[in-house]
Amino acid sequence: MTVSSALPRVLLCGGALERAARALVAPGALVDLRHDGFGHGAVEAARILADAGITDVIVDPEHVAVVSGNPDLRVHTDGSADVDPAGLFGIPDAAGSAPVEPVMSLHGRVLSTKPLRAGEAVSYGYTHRAAEDTRVALVTGGYAQGIPRVLGNSVRVQIGERMLPIVGRIAMDVCVVDLEGGDVADGTSVVYFGGPGGARDALARWSTVSGLTALEMAVVIGRHTQREWTA
DSSP, X not given: OOOOSOOOEXXXXXXXXXXXXXXXXXXXXXXXXXXXXXXXXXXXXXXXXXXXXXXXXXXXXXXXXXHTTOTTOEEESSSOOSSOHHHHTTOOOTXXXXXXXXXXXXXXXXXXXXXXXXXXXXXGGGXXXXXXXXXXXXXXXXXXXXXXXXXXXXXXXXXXXXXXXXXXXXXXXXXXXXXXXXXXXXTOEEEEEOSXXXXXXHHHHHHHHHSSOHHHXXXXXXXXXXXXXXX
C-alpha cells in the first residue's frame, strides 16, 4: 500500500450556515466567530452571516480588519454571544444530535486497498488483528489533521452508503478502514463526519471516545485541514 501526499478536505456548506442563521439568530443578536469561526473560517462565515441579515459578530483580533470591511457588520472582539456556536454550525451535542444540518464535513479518499488475512495486523503497534479474511483501505486523514489518535478501533467512517470501522492506530496522515467483505476503487470518497448520510453526527461519537467536545475537534480540524466552501 503506497502512501500519497494527498490530504483530506474540510467542506463547508454556505447554504447550511445561512439557513441556520435565519432560523436561530434573532435580529440584533451577537454571533461568536472567534477561534477562526470555530474552525470554519471567520472571514467567509462573517460574509455569509451578513448576507443572512446578521449585524453583530465577535471575531479574533487578527480578523477585525478584514471582517470590518463589510459595511453591514458591527465587529466586536469580546462579549457574550447570544447564540450557541455549536448549534449555529450544526455541531452535534452530547446526546448525538444537532438542531440544524452540519456546516462542516470532513472528507478523505481511498489511496489503495489490499487483502488482510485472518490473524494479520495493521498499523503501528498491531492493535488490531483481523478475525477473518477481509480487505482494508488506506484512507487519507490522520492526527496531523486533527483526527484524535484514540479513535482507532473505536469509530466508523462512511464509504458510499456503508459505515465501516477504522482499524488499528491512526497514523500522521492516514488511517486504515476495514471494508468488511466489500471493495472500493482507489480515489473513492470517505466521509469522517458531517454531510447528509450516516456520518452526519459522527462527531458525537468522537467526543465520547476522545473526551474532547465536538466543537473543540471542529476547531482543530478546521485549522489543520484544507477548507473549501460550497454553496
